Amino acid sequence: MTKRLVMIGLLLSPIFLSGCVLDTILSDVVNHPPIAVIDASPMTGPAPLIVSLDAGFSHDEDGSIIEYHWQIGDPAAVEPLTRSACEYTFAQPGTYLVKLTVVDDDGASDSQQVAIVVTNAPPVAQAKASHESPYTGVAVTFSAEDSYDYDGTIVDYRWDFGDGGSAVGETVTHTYADGGYYVVTLVVTDDEGLKDSVKFGINVLPGHSNCTTPPGGSDGGSCDGASVAPLAVITGLPSCSGGEVGVPVTFDGTASRPAVGKIVTYQWDFGDGTTATGPVVTHTYTKSWTYMVKLTVVDEGGGVGTAIGSCPIGPGSCSQQ
Known part of the structure; x- marks a missing residue:
């Protein structure tokens, strides 16, 4: 979490209309980091597996999320994914870790990761x-x-x-x-x-x-x-x-x-x-x-x-x- 210094002006002498006396108090206000939530569907299936990734349930209780960063544990993933929702196709069998990092408007961040299991796909017979x-x-x-x-x-x-x-x-x-x-x-x-x-x-x-x-x-x-x-x-x-x-x-x-x-x-x-x-x-x-x-x-x-x-x-x- 982060702290912010806030200046609070207190009116000490209400009888002076043109020369109010202000005192200053420094107060710590805590910024709560955002919460990263991944909604992935499906999380298992045969290759090629198309997975919908959605960060829509992520939230920030005292601000707003301004950045989304997806890390796909697949060597074939070459382009950065920075949208709140996207689709990714896992072409080969294996277990892949998908990590989401969200950043709020005060620079605080949070991450979550899930495992996607891609199984061997059966052949397709055509005659x-x-x-x-x-x-x-x-x-x-x-x-x-x-x-x-x-x-x-x-x-x-x-x-x-x-x-x-x-x-x-x-x-x-x-x-x-x-x-x-x-x-x-x-x-x-x-x-x-x-x-x-x-x-x-x-x-x-x-x-x-x-x-x-x-x-x-x-x-x-x-x-x-x-x-x-x-x-x-x-x-x-x-x-x-x-x-x-x-x-x-x-x-x-x-x-x-x-x-x-x-x-x-x-x-x-x-x-x-x-x-x-x-x-x-x-x-x-x-x-x-x-x-x-x-x-x-x-x-x-x-x-x-x-x-x-x-x-x-x-x-x-x-x-x-």
């Missing part, structure tokens, strides 16, 4: 296929190249193709022998042993080895006397990666190919209970989830084709305070 609606007998390439681990390295990739087949590796190939709908699962493991998985559907169509007219040709075609199904293709699913709640996503089915004539119907199922029709549609999701999006097309010959893909939607981004 894609070279064909969303392949034919039987056609090799499909599956890639996990978009998977990542924010604070480490992915060391293992394991695939389950939904038909009893499996493979290990970042990029693999698989050939389906029978038509049908299959759920493909990718599991990734990071260098700390944490795992993540992702599932998506693949619609395998019967093969066309004996088609008299190529599928998608202007005259349609048939295979051994059987009707050829149109090929449904969804483009726009890559835009789901990093998609957010409340942000419209565009889905495009114009790359679909008819077997006879032209495609006359596009029917969409967004996986959240809502549907739409048309070759190009947009949809806004209200909850974060990985949705299975289904496109069903019908051509002039009455053939039906289906494509299914996954659309991961994350929570909306937060504005910095």
